[in-house]
Amino acid sequence: MTIHAEIETPSRAKRLKAVSSAAHERVDNGVMAAAPFASRQAYERFLRFQYRLHRRVETLYADAALQPLLPDLAARSRLAALEQDFADLGLVLPQADLGPALETPEALGWLYVVEGSNMGAAFLAKEAVKLGFSDEFGARHLAGHPDGRGLHWRRFTAALDAVELTPAEDARVESAATAAFDHVEKLIGEEFA
Template sequence: MTAAPSLIPDSGRCKRLKAASSRDHDSVDQLVMAARPFESRERYGRFLQVQHRFHGSLLALYQDERLNLQLPGLLALSRFAAVEADLRDLGLPLPSPVQPVCASPAQALGWLYCSEGSNLGAAFLFKHTQRLGLAGDLGARHLAPHPDGRALHWREFVARLDGLLLDEREEAQVVAGAIAAFDSYRGHLREVFTDG
């Protein structure tokens, strides 16, 4: 008799995602800093365009009914509206909407892991925006911590993602989704900051 594929929550899922994407994370981190997004408001405006593309492409996932059942409260986590408010604060036009990401439900979980995890590094970016005279209610809303704190939000998200029942094929898709998300972020960065 063939054993049914095991469907179990995996308390190590996010840890494995972190390990599988750490090189991608480091290269994105280096590219962001090399783009000098906090050197001037003009450059920060370009960084907002990158964020607008990335978070805009994920909006449909944050709004997805099935994903909201798997990860309750997901909809409220999207930072897209805050990115738009930041652009308006700086008097910049809203870029045209980007193509939504095309991902299977399991890949979508990897994309969301990448997007939610980026809130941790945002603490560091948020500090830099202060040099530009920006704050959580002016131009840097999407980088500001949640009133309950970044760590609590992240721990809750990790617990939910780790708690999902996935089979082996889906597990591999989650990893592929996270890697694709970092790839896409790199692509947006390169396009927006292409002329230095």
């Protein structure tokens, strides 16, 4: 008797998690080492870092070609919430350019990183409360989705996994996610140096 077992290929989201785990850990460690909630001044640097990142990817959230692939993509943008956080604190927005339009594989890699950061924002939001900030004042961009962070993330990864790509395009998604994490590390270094 022969037993045939099909080996299931991990989903795109799981592959991205595996490929980027070391970079993700470096980013997490970099943010925590910067102690962004140690003082209001440190939090302001954290806001600048966040704004520069979200401004960089804003074109992706508005990309008409990505909307049918990732339902509710436009509504996921946190840039307006960040701008309101700056207004709440009476801060001037930093100079930050919009990033370029990207082809679908690269866009998916960047969006995976930025959308994933919303999961970690639950911890950050709790820390922001200690400084007097909340999802209604000063830390709006850290607020979870009304349906919950976990469900919001699972909806995103389900749509991400459903996009049909060639193996070469999947490799580009992975490279783009790595590039996105590298960019985040660079921003952390610049804002918290």
